[in-house]
Amino acid sequence: MAPMTDIKPGFRDPVLDSQATFRAVLDAMARPGRLRTLALLEDPPAPLAPATAAVCLALVDQDTPLWIAPDLRSQAAETFMKFHCGCPIVDDRAKAAFAIASAAKLPSLGGFAIGDDAYPETSTTVIVQTVGLAAGDGLTLSGPGIEDTHRLAVSGLRSGVWREWMENGVLFPCGIDLILVDGATLAALPRTTTVTEA
C-alpha cells in the first residue's frame, strides 16, 4: 500500500463532477462516436488518462469489480482506484464490471463478461485508452443513437479489433460496451453500434 501522500487527488467536487462526468458518458453512449471532453481531472495516476480516471470516479464503486490490463496496472493506478472508488480489483477480466486497457494491447474482446440473454446488462464496460480520437474521418458508425452515419477515427488500436467488434454485435443482446478515451476526451460504442472500416 502506497503512502497516502502518493495517492492522486480525485474530483474537487465529488457530487457535481461525478454528475458532469456521467452526463458526458451518457451523451457519448446515447450518441455513439460523438466526442466529449471533460476538463475535470488534471492529475490522474499514471498511466491512466484523465478521462479514464474520471469515468471510474463517477461510476465504479464497491459493487463493480474492476480489471486493469497488466500494462496499465501501476501501483499508482491501483491505489487510486482502491482509495477513491473502493472497488475490488480482479485478475479475471471475465468477472469485471469495468475494465481498463490500452488500445495497443487490448485483449481479445471475447474474454470479457458478455452477460447472458436474460441479464445482458451484466457485461463488462471496457475503457480503452487510445492515442487519438477524431470525428469526421476514419470508421463509419451506424446504429441506435446515430441519425444516419457518424465518422470516428481511432488511433493506436491493435489490428483485428473491429472484426471482434462485429462478433460482439452478433451476440446482442449480450456483448461488451466500449468507452474510448484520448486524454480528457471520450467517445463510446455501445454493443449496438455497427462499425465499418473505410
Added chain:
Amino acid sequence: MADVIDHPSRTAAAETRAATGYNFAYLDEQTKRMIRRAILKGVAVPGYQVPFGSREMPLPYGWGTGGIQVTAAVIGPDDTLKVIDQGADDTTNAVNIRSFFAKTAGVATTEKTVEASVIQTRHRIPETPLSEDQILVYQVPIPEPLRWLEPRETETRKMHALEEYGAMHVSLYEDIAKYGRITKSYNYPVKVNGRYVMSPSPIPKFDNPKMDRMPALQLFGAGREKRIYAVPPYTRVKSLDFEDHPFTIETWDQCCALCGAGDSYLDEVVTDDKGGKMYVCSDSDYCEQRREAGHVGDGGDPAYAARNQIPAGDAPAGDEPAGDEPAGDKQ
C-alpha cells in the same frame, strides 16, 4: 468538435445542499452511481428493462418514484427541468416534482418545452418536437409489457431473452377478432430497434409515433417495479400491428376549444351539469404557445368555427371519439 465540459456552476448547488441538508438532488452518491450504471446499460440495450435498487422516495410508489430517481441521477446544476403530468405543467404531481428538484437540486425549472434540457413526464410526450439537447424521462407504473399475459417474472424474462413475443401478437389479434380493431388506446406495446417489445408507459397511442427516431434520449423509470430502460436517439420504435390491421392513432372531430389546434391530443373537459363539454389540448404549454401566437379556438361552441371560418385544413377528419385517455394508476 468536442464540447468541453468544465466544472459545473457550484454556487446554487452548494447553497441548496447547505439549506436543505440533503445531498444534491436528494439521492446519495452510491445510489446515483448504481442508477447511472443501469441507465448506461439501458442505453446500450435499447428497450431492455435493467433491474435496479429502487429507493424509498419522499412520495409513495405510484407517484413517479422511478422517474424521479432517474431524473435525480441525471440532473445537474446547469439543467433546466420541466415536469408534466398528462401533458400539463400545473397539475399536482407535476408541480410537486418540479418543486422537489428546485429545492433539492437548485435547478432552474420551466414550463416551456423548448427551454427544458430534462423533461420528466407522466403519460404524455410534448407536442412540440424534442431536440438532441433534451432528455425525456418517463414515469412508468408497469414496465413489463407482457405482464398482463404472463404474471411470472421468471417467464417474462425468458420470453424477452428468447424474443418470444407470440403471446403479445395473439392478444392483439384477439382484440381484432372480438372488436374488429386493436382496442388498446394507451400503453400500446412497441418494438424497439427490431428486438425488444417495450411498454411505452401509459402514454396515449397518439404519442407512439413521436418515439420513433426521436432526436432526444428517452429514459424510463419504474420505481415500484425497480426497472430502468431506455431508447437512444434516432432509434426505431415500431408500434406492434398487423399488415391488414395497421397501427393508427386517435383522431378527433373537434379542434382545441382554446387554441384551435387540430394536431394535438385533446382532453374532454366537462363544463356544466347539462352535458356541456369542450375539448382542449392536453399539452398545456403547446396550447399556451399557440394562444400567445394569436391562435384562437371556438370556445367549445361548434357554431363558432363555422362563423369565424377556421380553415378546414386545421381540423382533422376522424371517426374515433376522444375520451379514452390514459387511466391506470397515478404514476
